[in-house]
Amino acid sequence: MIKGGNAFVPTVPLRIAVRTGVDVTALLLTEKGRVRGDADTVFHGAPVHPSGAVRLLGEESGTVWLEATLTAIEEGIERVLVVGSTESGAMRDVHGLSVEAFAPDGTSVVWYDVTDAGGETAMVLAELYRRAGGWKFRAVGQGYLNGLAGLAADHGVDVAEEAHAAPMPGAGPVPFQAPAPAPAPFQVPAPPPAQAPFRAPAPAPAAFQPPPPAPAAFRPPPPAFQAPPPAFQAPPPAPPAAFPPPAFQAPPPAPAPAPFQVPAPAPAPLSAPVAAPPVPEAAVPDRSFGAVFEPYTQTGRDNDVITVDGLPPGPVVVELAIRGDGYTGLWPLTRFNKEGDTLVNSTEENFQGRVLTHVPGNGRLRLQLKAEGPWQLRVLPLAAAARLTEEELVGGGPDVLLHTGGTADLVLHYRGDDNLIVNLYELAGHDDPTTLPEDDNVVNEIGKRREAVPLPEGPLIVHLEMADGPWRAQLKRVQPHSGPSTGGLAGVTDIRTAQNRAWWGRR
Template sequence: MIKGGNGFVPTVPLRLAVRNGLDVAVLFLTETGRVRGDGDIVFHGAPIHPSGAVRLLGEESGTVWLEAGLTAIEDEIVRVLVVGSAEVGALRDVDELSVEAFAPDGTSVARYDVTDAGGETAMVLAELYRRAGGWKFRAVGQGYVNGLAGLARDHGVDVAEDAQAQAHVQAQAQAEAPVPVPFQPPAPAAASGPVPFHAPPAPSAPSAPPAAPGAVPFHAPAPAAAPIQPSAPAPVPVFGVPSAPAPAAVAPPFPPQPSGPDWAFGAVFEPYTKTGRDNDVITLNGLPPGPVVVDLSIRGDGYTGMWPLTRFNKEGDTLVNSTEENFRGRLLALVPGNGRLRLQLKAEGPWQLQVLPLAAATRLTEEELEFRGPDVLLHTGGTADLALRYRGDDNLIINLYELEGHDDPATLPRDENVVNEIGKRRETVPLPEGPVIVHLERADGPWRARLKHLEPHSRQSDGALSQVTDIGKAKGRLRRGTH
């Protein structure tokens, strides 16, 4: 399995092998992406989860063995992370670094060999996560140069360090050498059986996301005499919730992008807009089958999650999983062949959702884009390098959908995962000739992106790139179903 790959595993007691010579920990996460408390960390000092679902069995010839009883994992837990850290040096120094899952009969059901480890001293190697009533194994490979302490803090764990450990870390940082920072217990004078983890403090509220240039701001309903912001072309009542207070600054929606002669994949239709508040199931009938852009903005500071619902009314793959305040982002969804798209939304506060044609997504050019949150971008030119600077603290996952030779607009080709990291990053991703969908699947934080070394498209000279109808002139109207 390659980095970012995933697959179902049998819902049976699994044994997991982590190689070679690493310290191993397991984190139990709720849908917020955080542990509930000290009990949700399994490590050498607490080798059994309170539920009994995961046990740290010990080490044999450099391999650490875990046992995971998937049926015993509590319903509140949606992800189980397998974490490894190096006592000395960096993970690039670990020979044959891997994690493998075995069924009770000894059959290997999933394996991930880490081939790109660098100066990190800790890494989320893999995760087991719920999907469609079962469990899947994902090859993660997300490293941390600030060690196990940094990894733990990102998942809601308050790591206690005594003064000697802090001084050691500071000295090593000054020497510019990566040092693993182990989980260590506090050292009060009369402590007995100290626990090295503490319940996480209340997270500080992130700053409100910046407005996108040229976007139409959202405004809660207001009296007729309420002033309109000078930069807004027209007042747009968005949330439609009378009880919702008018915010001082609300994330604007993405402006609809006109389709151009350089994009021909997917049907064109009039955008559909839906507003509401808190959790909901949103149903859209009469959409053309195929990929669409779901533009979602929420005013609130709670958890945001969205999943497409299958024909069996089961959750599909996660579209968004975020704890960002005032979440906003563009998501990539696939309309089934029957033209009926159903989306389950978990949110706290008023929200607006728009469904747009794929052709309405933002084009990548040599001019810098600046935004925050997940997004769907289109590359239509020749070969180029995508230069991206990410300033978030959480996941950055980027997938490419290369559409050359893919003639079925009702489906998407297999995606290629090109970035799967955590924390602030500078990335340069080589892009093939367009048309290519660049999907920022996870990006909880601000980012900037532009093309470098852009070459002319090999087919521009012969006019082979077909044209599409302008969205503003689309004749078909979305048939509104039961909402």
């Protein structure tokens, strides 16, 4: 598995091997990406989670073993991070750094080799996270130059100013405030006579067995996030006069929606405004950029489920703006009313951005939104996305961009503090307009940076899947297209014309 890749794993007790020679910590996170308290941190000073679901088993020949009993993880926990850290030196000095998960019978389920570690002293190596009623494994590889203390603080762990009796390994001068140790010291028991030894790929002594269940004194803390009761109903949208400030207004009824107003404060606009042409009489099919359709706009407040009927099947752009400083989450709902892959997972104040999702064959798009404050959501045709050119494009937050020329280099300047994740979708040769090809993850980094990404020939979707701050994008060394482009709307040779025909999708 490469960095950024993910795959489903069986919902069984997994043995996770972290090689070689790093200290290992596990963080159990809620849907907000934070621990509920110090007890949700598993490390050598507290090797067993109070629920007994996650255990640090010990080290054998440079390999640290962790066990995650997925069926026992509490409902309030959405993700389990596997963290590696060093007490001296950097992660790049660790040779053979990898994470591998095994089923109970010793079968290897997933394997991730960390090949691009740098000067960090702590790194989120991988994570297990809930998806569609099961669990998936993601190869993360995100390093922290400020060490384990910085990583822990970013996920809600209380970091004390004074040393603790059992400091977290690798935390440096600002030690980790560890949870209270287990009542009994952690010991690796001898195997029971009737139990077959665990078959790991590396030889391990027969005595290497998981610890006994957590003592009865351990009781899991209540989940930090509790779903609203069934009687909960999202309040109706507040009248425009109630929105502070008046810049964020719901569009009044009109033949065509009013231009989208970004809540203040906000980064520079994603593109320059364009004069609105008349709405096309009918949708125009396009096998590369999807159908052109009249956008759907809805405003509301706080948590809600949005349903849009009558859309053409295939990829679409969802634009979301929130006026508030709480958690923002957005997921498509499957036909079983289960959450699909996460579209938005942010704690940014006044979140705004565009993400890519897919309308199923029945033409009904259902989205679950978790938000605190007034919001506006729009569903836009893919052809409305901004086009990448040699002129600098300025934006902020996640976005969906199009490249239609020949080979080029995409230069990105990112000024955010958290993740920057960029995926490419090559549409050339993809003949089904109702689906997307497999994505190619080209950037998965943390913090301010400059990235140069070689782009193949268009048509191509560049999806800034995650970005929490302002960015600038520009093409360099653009080459002529080698042959007839498969992009563009039927009867339209210039993508700018296509974008003007779908003007309502751009601010």
